[in-house]
Structures are given as structure tokens and as C-alpha cells.
Amino acid sequence: MKSRQKTANIFLTGATGFLGAFLLYELLEQTPATIYCLVRAEDEKAGFQRLENALKQYSLWDERKRNRIVPVLGNLSVPLLGLSPTQFDNLAKTLDVVYHNGGSVNFLYPYSVLKAANVQGTHEVLRLACQAKVKPVHFISTVGVFSPIAYGDRDVVREGDALDRTEGLYGYTQSKWVAEKLIETARDRGLPVTIHRPFWIEGHSQTGVCNKSDFLRSAIAGCVQFGTAPDWQMRVDIVPVDFLSRAIVRICRQKSSFDKAFHYSNPRAISWNQLIRWMQEFGYSIEQQPAQHWIAQTIDRLPQSPDNALYPFLPFFSERIPGQSMSVPETYFQTKPLKFDCQNxxxxxxxxxxxxxxVDDKLLKTYFSYLIETGFLPAPVESEAELAAS
Ligand SMILES: NC(=O)c1ccc[n+]([C@@H]2O[C@H](COP(=O)([O-])OP(=O)(O)OC[C@H]3O[C@@H](n4cnc5c(N)ncnc54)[C@H](OP(=O)(O)O)[C@@H]3O)[C@@H](O)[C@H]2O)c1
Structure with missing residues (x-):
């Protein structure tokens, strides 16, 4: 048996978000600890309500565990997380371990906008971890810190590979890269840390419940709405959120995990083109087109299509990565996808x-059924015909 950490008081950031709600659930399930959750709210009542709503939204709420959740009103973008020096010090004395998952997950904002929450927020979290007593920090990063432009010469990117190449990073991944560097520096100075780099975080493997505003889901819905899809080379490397949250908490509770990085890439992922074929067989009428042609058409059509799920992502297609001649989709989806080793x-x-x-027929049916039932996707024509015939 691997030795497990015994912790009484855990600090969690981002618990009102998608992965954060599942991490809170798993921490309540896998440990007897009290979970102090950083939350943006007017007062404690509103803060607790936001956490309760997040858990309820994903069907994770357990009334019996209410007393083990403590809202900490604050903001990652503000010095001392928005707490007074006394509050910050008291919190630092109370906590035993930190899970830093919160941050601004926005592919469209530039680094200058994301820096406050993602970089300075990580700095303040590290300050909390080092003040009064040393507390291990578990940091949720992303495989996106390795760009295909910088690491395309590798057959596989390993968990211990140096993070020393920045070409091809864009605002969000730049901010996560710098945050990882802060975590690495703290590790080199003796703070116990773990780094977790998931690929796309997708819905619950049994219920399909998910965060509907992410790019992959918007791309799927946008293609259904337009009736066309690009011929991308990307991998649909999705890790179901229930698997990921269970895995992260279990791994973080093992002392043998300290000072390591962990990749979460699906060993049985499929390609984007396989996904499109599956969607066609499922009943959606989608014509696949050469990627450049589809992108040019999408840039033309999106401004007149505010109802299309991809509408908010227009700049993602039309703007170049800083210092590069290609946009994010061209860099990440139209080049040979990176493979991530997950040995740790x-x-x-x-x-x-x-x-x-x-990522098989069963998982995709679970996901698409949820998206159809909740009105995010229209039912495919064949399914409607089947329903009418039944
Ligand atoms: N989604 C993915 O596919 C994916 C893939 C790889 C890695 N990740 C990483 O996984 C983590 C969670 O992602 P997610 O998809 O669950 O994100 P999410 O649903 O957008 O949740 C983000 C969380 O961070 C909080 N937050 C943002 N800015 C904050 C601030 N200034 N102060 C305090 N809290 C703040 C949000 O609080 P509010 O509710 O107040 O906004 C929310 O609780 C992130 O670190 C992300 O980089 C995500």
C-alpha cells in the first residue's frame, strides 16, 4: 500500500467551476477533512450558496457533508487573495494542504488579462502555502503548456520533460506555463508540490453532465448547426471529469507523488475525424471539408450567426498566435497532435x-444523450425518425 497523507484542513480554489466541484466532491468522499473553498461572493451565505449550487448543478450535493465545507471569501487576482493580513495568517495556520485548481479558463483573453488570476493568483496561493507552516500544493495545470510548435519534434511528451520552450503558446497557455514555473521554483526551494496536466476535461462518464461552454463542445455543436466540419488532425483526447477528479485526489494523497507531474491523456482516445464519422452515423448531417476551407467559411459565416455555439470563438479562428503566422486551431488542430505519456x-x-x-460508442452516446436532453444539441434526424416510428 502507498502511504496516504492524513489531513484535517484542505484549501481548494475554483470549487464553483466544473473540475473544482468534482474535486470538492472527491475530497469530501475520500477524506474526513474540512474543505476551505476560496469563493467570490458578497458574504459567507452567498459564498456557501454558490458552492452548494455548483455541487447541485452536477448532482454531487450531499446534505450530510454540509458542515465540512467552509467558504473563504476572496479573489485570486488580489494580493493576499483579498483577505486581511490577519485572516490570511489565520488561514495559513489552519490549513494542512492546498489544491490550486481555480483560474480563468479563457482561450480568447490575452496573457495581460489572465495574468492576475492565473499567475498572481498562483503566487498568492504559494505565499499561503509557505506562511506559518509548510503545506503541500497540488496544482492543476494543462497539457497545453506543451505547444505542438515547440514540442513537435518529440514522439511523446513525458511528465518529467523540462518546460523550457514557449513558442506557440497563447494567452491562456502562457499564463498556465508561467504559473507552473512559479510552482517549479517553489518546489526547488523545498515546498512539496504536485502538478496535474489534463487534456480536455469532459462530462461525467455515467451521466454525461458537463460544463457546456468549453471549446470542444462548442465546436461539436457549431458543426452540427452549420452542417459542416473541418478535416482536423487533432485527437479527441478527453478525460471524463469523474475519472479525473477521483484520480487527482487519490494521487495527491500519496506522499510518493510529491515533486512529480502527472499527465491525464486518454489511452483510448479517438481522432477528430473518427468523432465526425461517429456523429454522421448517429444521424447528424455533416459534410466534412478541408480544414482551411472550413475555417475561411466559418470566419465569414460566424459574424452573421450569433446563435451558433462557436460565435464567441470567432477571434480564436481569425487571430494569429502572438509571434506566429497561425491561429490556435491551425497550430493545435491542424498539425500532428502531441502524444502525452502518463506513466506517473x-x-x-x-x-x-x-x-x-x-472514448467509445458507449461514452459518446452518454455525452450526446445528455447534450440533446438538456437542449444544447438538436436530436439527429434519424433519432427523431426512430422516435416517431416507436
Ligand atoms: N476544462 C478543461 O478542459 C481543462 C483542461 C486542462 C486543464 N484545465 C484546468 O483545470 C482547472 C479547472 O478548469 P475548469 O474547466 O473547471 O474551469 P471553470 O469551470 O471555468 O472554473 C474555474 C474556477 O476558477 C474560479 N476563478 C476564476 N477566476 C477566479 C478569481 N479571480 N478568483 C477566484 N476564483 C476564480 C472560478 O470561480 P467563479 O465561479 O467565481 O468564476 C471557478 O470556480 C483550471 O486550472 C484549468 O486551467 C481545464
């Missing part, structure tokens, strides 16, 4: 029943 993760989960579900 599989080792950390070896003695558990935590297994990443494959």
Missing part, C-alpha cells in the same frame, strides 16, 4: 480501481 499517473493509480473510460 498510471503508477499512482496502479493499486486502485480508477480507470480512464475509453
Amino acid at each position: 499517473t498510471w503508477d499512482g493509480l496502479a493499486e486502485t480501481d480508477i480507470i480512464c473510460p475509453p
Whole structure:
């Protein structure tokens, strides 16, 4: 058996978000600890309500665990997380471990906008971890810190590979890269840390419940709405949120995990083109087009299509990555996708029943059924015909 950490008081950031709500659920399930959650709200009542709503939104609420959740009103973008020096010091004395998952997950904002929440926020979290007593920090990063432009010469990107190449990063991934560098510096100075780099975080593997505003889901919906899809080379490398949150909490509770990075890439992912074929067989009428042609058409059509799920992502297609001649989709989806080795993760989960579900017909049906039932996607024509015939 791997030795497990015993912790009484855990600090979690981003618990009102998608992964954060599942991490809060898992921390309540897997530990007896009290979870102090950084939350943006007017007062404690509103803060608690936001956390309760987040758990309820994903069907994770357990009334019996209410007393183990403590809202900490604050903001990652503000010095001392928006707390007074006394509040900050008291919190630093109370906590035993930190899970830093919160941040601005926005692919469209430039680094200058994301820096406050993602970089300075990480700085303040590290300050909290080092004040009064040393507390391990578990940091949620992204595989996006490795850009295909910078690491395209590798057959595989390993968890221990140096993060020393920045070409091809854009605002969001730049901010996560710098935040990782802060975590690395703290590690080199003796702070116990772990770094977790998931690929796309997708819905619950059994219920399909998910965060509907992410890019991948918007791309799927946008293609259904337009009836066309690009011929991208990208991998639909999705990690279901229930698997990911269970895995992260389990791995973080093992002392043998300290000072390592962990990749979460689906060993049984599919390609984007396989996904489009599956959607066609499922009943959607989608014509696949050469990627450049589709992107040019999308840039033309989106300004007149505010109802299209991709509408908010127009700048993503039309703007170049700083210092590069290509946009983010051209860089990330039209070039050979990077492969991520996950050995530390599989080792950390070896003695558990935590297994990443494959991206197969069953998982895709679960996801699409949820998206159709909740009105995010129209039912495919064939399904409607089947329903009428039944
Ligand atoms: N989604 C993915 O596919 C993906 C993939 C790889 C890595 N990740 C990483 O996973 C983590 C969680 O992502 P997610 O998709 O769950 O994001 P999300 O749903 O957008 O949640 C972000 C959370 O961070 C909080 N937050 C943002 N700015 C804040 C601030 N200034 N002060 C305090 N809290 C703030 C949000 O609080 P509010 O509710 O107040 O806005 C929310 O609770 C992030 O670190 C992200 O980089 C995500």
C-alpha cells in the first residue's frame, strides 16, 4: 500500500467551476477533512450558496457533508487573495494542504488579462502555502503548456520533460506555463508540490453532465448547426471529469507523488475525424471539408450567426498566435497532435480501481444523450425518425 497523507484542513480554489466541484466532491468522499473553498461572493451565505449550487448543478450535493465545507471569501487576482493580513495568517495556520485548481479558463483573453488570476493568483496561493507552516500544493495545470510548435519534434511528451520552450503558446497557455514555473521554483526551494496536466476535461462518464461552454463542445455543436466540419488532425483526447477528479485526489494523497507531474491523456482516445464519422452515423448531417476551407467559411459565416455555439470563438479562428503566422486551431488542430505519456499517473493509480473510460460508442452516446436532453444539441434526424416510428 502507498502511504496516504492524513489531513484535517484542505484549501481548494475554483470549487464553483466544473473540475473544482468534482474535486470538492472527491475530497469530501475520500477524506474526513474540512474543505476551505476560496469563493467570490458578497458574504459567507452567498459564498456557501454558490458552492452548494455548483455541487447541485452536477448532482454531487450531499446534505450530510454540509458542515465540512467552509467558504473563504476572496479573489485570486488580489494580493493576499483579498483577505486581511490577519485572516490570511489565520488561514495559513489552519490549513494542512492546498489544491490550486481555480483560474480563468479563457482561450480568447490575452496573457495581460489572465495574468492576475492565473499567475498572481498562483503566487498568492504559494505565499499561503509557505506562511506559518509548510503545506503541500497540488496544482492543476494543462497539457497545453506543451505547444505542438515547440514540442513537435518529440514522439511523446513525458511528465518529467523540462518546460523550457514557449513558442506557440497563447494567452491562456502562457499564463498556465508561467504559473507552473512559479510552482517549479517553489518546489526547488523545498515546498512539496504536485502538478496535474489534463487534456480536455469532459462530462461525467455515467451521466454525461458537463460544463457546456468549453471549446470542444462548442465546436461539436457549431458543426452540427452549420452542417459542416473541418478535416482536423487533432485527437479527441478527453478525460471524463469523474475519472479525473477521483484520480487527482487519490494521487495527491500519496506522499510518493510529491515533486512529480502527472499527465491525464486518454489511452483510448479517438481522432477528430473518427468523432465526425461517429456523429454522421448517429444521424447528424455533416459534410466534412478541408480544414482551411472550413475555417475561411466559418470566419465569414460566424459574424452573421450569433446563435451558433462557436460565435464567441470567432477571434480564436481569425487571430494569429502572438509571434506566429497561425491561429490556435491551425497550430493545435491542424498539425500532428502531441502524444502525452502518463506513466506517473498510471503508477499512482496502479493499486486502485480508477480507470480512464475509453472514448467509445458507449461514452459518446452518454455525452450526446445528455447534450440533446438538456437542449444544447438538436436530436439527429434519424433519432427523431426512430422516435416517431416507436
Ligand atoms: N476544462 C478543461 O478542459 C481543462 C483542461 C486542462 C486543464 N484545465 C484546468 O483545470 C482547472 C479547472 O478548469 P475548469 O474547466 O473547471 O474551469 P471553470 O469551470 O471555468 O472554473 C474555474 C474556477 O476558477 C474560479 N476563478 C476564476 N477566476 C477566479 C478569481 N479571480 N478568483 C477566484 N476564483 C476564480 C472560478 O470561480 P467563479 O465561479 O467565481 O468564476 C471557478 O470556480 C483550471 O486550472 C484549468 O486551467 C481545464
